[in-house]
Amino acid sequence: MADATTAPRTARARSWWGWGWADEHPDDAECIAMGALLPGTLPRPLPIPRVADLRIGRPAAEPPRSLAHLVTADPGVRAAHAMGKAYRDVIRALRGRPGRIPDLVARPANGQDVADLLEWAGGHGVAVIPYGGGSSVTGGVEYRGDAHQVVLSLDLTAMDRVLEIDTDSRAARIQAGALGPALEDQLRPHSLTLRHFPQSFEFSTLGGWLATRAGGHYATVHTHIDDFVQSLQVVTPAGVGTSWRLPASGAGPSPDRLFLGSEGALGVITEAWMRLQERPRHKASAPVSFADFPAALRAVRAIAQSGLTPANCRLLDPGEAALSGAARDGRSLLVLGFESAAAPVDTDLAQALDLARAHGGVTAVPSAGSADGAVGAWRSAFLRMPYLRDGLARMGAVVETFETATTWDRLPALIDAVRDEVGAAAREATGHPATVNCRLTHVYPDGAAPYFTVLAAGRPGDEVAVWDHVKDVATDVLHRHRATITHHHAVGRDHRPGYDRQRPEPFALALRATKTALDPHGILNPGVLVD
Structure with a gap:
């Protein structure tokens, strides 16, 4: 086994309201030129929204002293965690209507921090929205509704290390908050790659890919992240589960498959052993x-x-x-x-x-x-x-x-x-x-x-x-x-709505029962997959 090093962090600013890097957005002149190609658009672009104009209030709760070092109520951080990056999200931000802004944002450093945060949230009815890079285009990282008085965004990006590399098996144990570039930077010295490159690669995490069953750039064979999973570690309100590292197994329904695509509604993926490949030459x-x-x-x-x-x-x-x-x-x-x-x-x-x-x-x-x-x-x-x-x-x-x-x-x-x-x-x-x-x-x-x-x-x-x-x-x-x-x-x-129509009802019944068993207080990403 070889230890991996932590990738350097970048100080470049992300856009809180739109896609990607703040300095990559088209300027007003480019916006006007694009608008001219679509008859009926506005004569001038909407102004870039400011966090200060949102009038973000005080959070509805404070964390216990034991968790305070993990949590922030900074208005700018909260605004950046209010939505994903779908068109619907972008236009709401431009119109000054971003929806429910989380009361708090937590950045755990390890699985135990995640477990401690979930324990506090479950005991106080705090909705927890797992958050990776925030690149969701389906409303997956926001809170809708009014069933919970307090909303916590659980940002995993501090958990961004490749912890171990098994060169014999060509696999690595990786924390779920690793963004695409940081992950590949840590694998590159070993001439290995995960070979998963979605369009959101710069702005999405391993945990986000796993929780959404993300598709990568490659068009055939291993098109989804599922194919690279060797084992998962998942923290749920009911306990922590870690599946065995195996090349394959026929032992009943796969525990990994339960959490792949669960979108943070059943548990929080904190680590994964992932199959790697040699870098193409x-x-x-x-x-x-x-x-x-x-x-x-x-x-x-x-x-x-x-x-x-x-x-x-x-x-x-x-x-x-x-x-x-x-x-x-x-x-x-x-x-x-x-x-x-x-x-x-x-x-x-x-x-x-x-x-x-x-x-x-x-x-x-x-x-x-x-x-x-x-x-x-x-x-x-x-x-x-x-x-x-x-x-x-x-x-x-x-x-x-x-x-x-x-x-x-x-x-x-x-x-x-x-x-x-x-x-x-x-x-x-x-x-x-x-x-x-x-x-x-x-x-x-x-x-x-x-x-x-x-x-x-x-x-x-x-x-x-x-x-x-x-x-x-x-x-x-x-x-x-x-x-x-x-x-x-x-x-x-x-x-x-489309998912509810697509899935078989017996499976929906099993999914609801699983949600109840793993998340008895109903705090994990409420409204996603099941009610």
Whole structure:
């Protein structure tokens, strides 16, 4: 076993109201330029909100002296923990209506601190909202309702160390509060990687990935964090549980599976042993364009069912390709990429390109080891998009994104229905033209995960109602087409209606019983998954 070192902390300021780094947000001129592309937006951007304007009151309770060193009531810290980073959250902050602000924010240093905080909270009816990087886009880290007088945000980011590395088994014991960059920085000296890179990588934690069953950037095979879990340590009001480290087990229902995706409603994940991989040394990528989107879908299906395992297999429809700047010629674009730690991948890429060409794809010369213009443009836009969304929100635009997954036989009809019905709902609600774009983010032999973007000018001051209506229509479309309410963004509170319709009732019964047994006072993330 090798000890790992703590990664250096950064002093760069996070945005309390929007995505990511405060200094990365578009300035007023860029916001106005983006707004000009959507008729009906505001003439000037909404001002960046200030914490001082929220008039945050004193907390409704104080922690006991034994826990005071872990807890703060600082207004700025409390405001930053009031919401996640969905469009709904951003526009509420811009309009000065962020919702219930937590009374206190705790930053435990270890599992015992978490247990002590839960014991105090349970005895005093304090709602506890587990909080990692705060990047939830489904209402997963906020409190809604009035059943609890006191709300505590439980921020785990002080628990950010890689504690042990087992190089023989290629695994590491990692604290749940480690943000993506800090985690990888601690693994890099050992030439190892977790190989989990969601869009929120900079601003999300291992515990958050586990609690939401997060999907990573890689398009095939190990698409979700679930695949890398060796064991979990979870602190619940009923006690602490640690599963065994095993490569595999057939011993009954998996204890890890109970807490993966539980979103802090059943317990707080404090540590995990995670399977690691060698860092890739061989990479190759290439873009493929298609005149016909249905043909592009068939090409991706052929690649997914071929036995090839591309790290990237993102299909962008013409609107999404134009939005990202990867292609503006009215064609769809497939971004293909392969990587390996063991051997060159040029042959794999060539075989995938042959399959794409057989379905009408037009390829450029592949770029081994680096991306060409189209692939590079897509990658830059992928990382920049959340900041641009916030800029559009400042212009009063409505920007909704949602993702799902379904089988190949249902996929074309689902995409058509979303474009037609969700687009019509956005047009009706706003009175302005609406755009609905689609891309595939993850692909499997039996289906794919489409990701939709809805853009329209909003109704000034009423943007949340418009967003809620579009979300309701999208939820109904997904349900009718037997597509999951979420492939990788979690349930939270925003997807709860769709989740209630999707899950079998006997499972719901078991989940409610589990909630009662593990959280008898009902303090953990109230309203998430079960009532």
